[in-house]
Amino acid sequence: MQKDYKMKNLTMSKSNNTLLVISSCLPMLLAFNSLANTGTDHIEQGWFIGANLGQSTANIDSDSIWRNLENSGFAVNEINEDTRHLGYKLYTGYTFSRYFALEGGYFDLGNMGFNATTSPVSDYTGNTGLKGWNLDLVGRLPLSANWSVLARVGVTQNKSKTRFSSNGLINTTANNQQSSYTKHKYGLGVQYAISDAFVLRLEAERYRMDDLIGNIGDMDLYSLGLVYRFGGSKTHYVPTAAPDPAPTTRQPAPAIPPALVTTEPAVLVLEDVHFNFDTAELNANTKVILRRHVATLKANPQARIRIAGYTSASGSEAYNQALSERRAESIKTFLVSEGINANRFKTIGFGERNPAQYEAKPSVLRSDAAKANMRGLFEIIVE
Structure with a gap:
């Protein structure tokens, strides 16, 4: 059945x-x-x-x-x-x-x-x-x-x-x-x-x-x-000029003309600024340099600005990446507070990549090479 x-x-x-x-x-x-x-x-x-x-x-x-x-x-x-x-x-x-x-x-x-x-x-x-x-x-x-x-x-x-x-x-x-x-x-x-x-x-x-x-x-x-x-x-960055030495040995930057007369796009690489160890806060010396840049940026309102943040080699790669991004944003925030339009900026962090100087011993946190690498570098494109 x-x-x-x-x-x-x-x-x-x-x-x-x-x-x-x-x-x-x-x-x-x-x-x-x-x-x-x-x-x-x-x-x-x-x-x-x-x-x-x-x-x-x-x-x-x-x-x-x-x-x-x-x-x-x-x-x-x-x-x-x-x-x-x-x-x-x-x-x-x-x-x-x-x-x-x-x-x-x-x-x-x-x-x-x-x-x-x-x-x-x-x-x-x-x-x-x-x-x-x-x-x-x-x-x-x-x-x-x-x-x-x-x-x-x-x-x-x-x-x-x-x-x-x-x-x-x-x-x-x-x-x-x-x-x-x-x-x-x-x-x-x-x-x-x-x-x-x-x-x-x-x-x-x-x-x-x-x-x-x-x-x-x-x-x-x-x-x-x-x-x-x-x-x-993806974003690639190749410095267009050799970076300055560490803040302790850097010479004052040469004067930059307040205005440019050009018929072709030009790229200006302004003096880089440096940070203290493990921080994205601007120090007094950095603000002085940035205020000199403000005059150049205001004299060239057609210029676009890219700000790149960097770190030394100590610490994890992921942490350094985040720190470099905060440093670039910190520079942008200051320049905006000085009257520069925020829409003119692009920020990017490179972490410990593309160092200004080679760090033979990353464990030495405040070596001259480490200080040179804790920086913000930016360039201006004028059309």
Whole structure:
């Protein structure tokens, strides 16, 4: 006699193998650490393409399957699960800034399923697969010149296929389905810039789906990927004149003409200003120099100004980057308070990059070289 049977509450949740998968992939990322000076993760804008390959996982509620089979008159010997599969995604996107990108692509997480051994023998099996298209908003937080952390949230157009089978003792026809529907996804990851063009990613993502009989479930993808960036734009700075020595030995700057008469764009590199150790506050000597620059800027109202902040080599790279940005903003704030229009300025921080002098011993916090590097440098473009 044929018995009708419908599974209930078969859900998929996050795998307990997250740490195992990440730990197995992380050495591949660290192997590129020797290339730390060849790449940068400060690309501002541009297109990119990429591919990730890894393991998709799911947890099947075997207890619920067991109970439902017993309630239908079967003695259950065991339930074998197939909860891991090869998964991948292909994608393209556009980086709008160093913090945000939009990314879309195709994913295939493979198939998950189970096989129940019962008495009388039912040969009862079930499996489901998930693939589809996605569109994600990706947030990125740079940690250094090469490392960043990622967070993403997006929508997916899923295509899932569910199939049950038995030897006829269980009616499975009603549960077989193939459907297309919209869900959401989210994830976290880290990435390492091998070079300006290539980036290595390690990611963990959760995809929402309709599971074997229409309930809401999850499938997870833990993957390693490679991204290629197409000539993204980033800010480069090459000093147009040799920097002055440290404040203790610098000679007074030569007088700068209050006005320029020119028919071609010209670039003026004004005297750089210096800061005390581990601070973005302007000292008295710095303000004197800046007030001399104010006269030049007011005499050339058509000029645009770029201010670059720098630091010495002591301290972490991330801390020095933030300090250099504060120093550039501190100079801008002072010049605005002296009557210069804020719209004429662009500020940028270079941290400990492009030093004025080489620091043989960064641990010597107040060496002459360190003092020379704790500076703000800016140039004026006159059209």
